[in-house]
Amino acid sequence: MGMLFVGIVLASIVAIIAWLSWPLIIGAPWVPTPMKAVHSMLELADIHEGDTVIDLGSGDGRIITTAAKEYKARAIGIEADPIRLLWSRSSIRLKGLSERAKIIRGNFFHKDLGEATVVTVYQTQQINNKLKAKFERELKPGTRVVSHTFTFNGWTLSKADRESENYLYII
Numbered sequence: 001m002g003m004l005f006v007g008i009v010l011a012s013i014v015a016i017i018a019w020l021s022w023p024l025i026i027g028a029p030w031v032p033t034p035m036k037a038v039h040s041m042l043e044l045a046d047i048h049e050g051d052t053v054i055d056l057g058s059g060d061g062r063i064i065t066t067a068a069k070e071y072k073a074r075a076i077g078i079e080a081d082p083i084r085l086l087w088s089r090s091s092i093r094l095k096g097l098s099e100r101a102k103i104i105r106g107n108f109f110h111k112d113l114g115e116a117t118v119v120t121v122y123q124t125q126q127i128n129n130k131l132k133a134k135f136e137r138e139l140k141p142g143t144r145v146v147s148h149t150f151t152f153n154g155w156t157l158s159k160a161d162r163e164s165e166n167y168l169y170i171i
Contacts, residue, residue, distance in 0.1 A: 030059050030084060033122045037148050038066050040164035045118045045144045047071040054078065054116040056108040056123065056131070061088025061101070063120050068092075068101035073118075077103040078111050113138045122148040129153055135171060143171040 033041070041063065047053060049072035055063040058077025065088075067075040075097075079085045088103045104111065109130075113119060116139060121128065128150045135145060144158075149165045151157070159168040 030081065031122070032059055033063060033148055034164075035062065035066075037164045037166060038063050040161045040166045041120055041146045041148060042067055042071055044159055044161055044166050044168045045120070045146045047073050047118060049073060051117045052076065052115050053118045053120060054113055055120045057121075058088060058103055059084050061091050061103060064088065064101050064103065065091055065095055065097055067118075068097045069095060073100070075101040076116075077101075078106060078108040079103055080105065080107055109134065114140070116143055118144045118146065120146050120148075121150075123150065125150045125153075139171045141171055145169045145171065 042053075045053075047067055051067075051071070051073040053064070053067040053073045053075045055067075055075070055077045058064055058079045059081075061077055064075040064077040067073045077088060079088065082105065085103055085105050092098055092101045092103065113134070119135070119139065121131065123131070128147060129152070132152055132155070135143075139145070145152070145168070147167045147169070151167050152169055155169050157167055158170045160166065
């Protein structure tokens with residue numbers, strides 16, 4: 001029994017280290033969007049039934065589940081972290097949102113965003129600047145892009161909620 005206990009403890013330590021370090025390995029630390037900002041982002045983008053919301057780096061899925069549940073939108077998250085991916089997929093199932101929400105594993109730079117009517121982003125300024133060319137190539141005119149905290153240099157701001165630090169751009 002002593003060896004079994006040691007094995008369980010070691011496995012738990014490895015799992016915790018992996019859970020904490022995976023975001024650093026892939027170069028994207030997980031910083032959850034505050035729920036007040038989530039609601040502000042979705043309101044700023046004027047989300048409604050019929051929209052397809054794509055959240056880049058969807059983490060625990062809070063933007064996706066809120067868009068699907070409260071706004072009846074179709075919602076897709078793209079997440080590279082397998083632990084957050086499992087967490088958010090479980091959350092979608094537990095909330096009964098599988099008909100309208102899903103999480104795709106992968107790097108959002110390598111995923112086609114063309115079906116989006118709304119894109120939500122909470123990345124760094126550097127990543128936002130890299131995303132501009134992708135958005136200009138893939139998003140249809142009229143697509144709404146909402147960013148939390150960071151802006152898109154050179155783009156004309158359509159609306160802002162400065163209190164929540166959310167910025168809306170229309171392609």
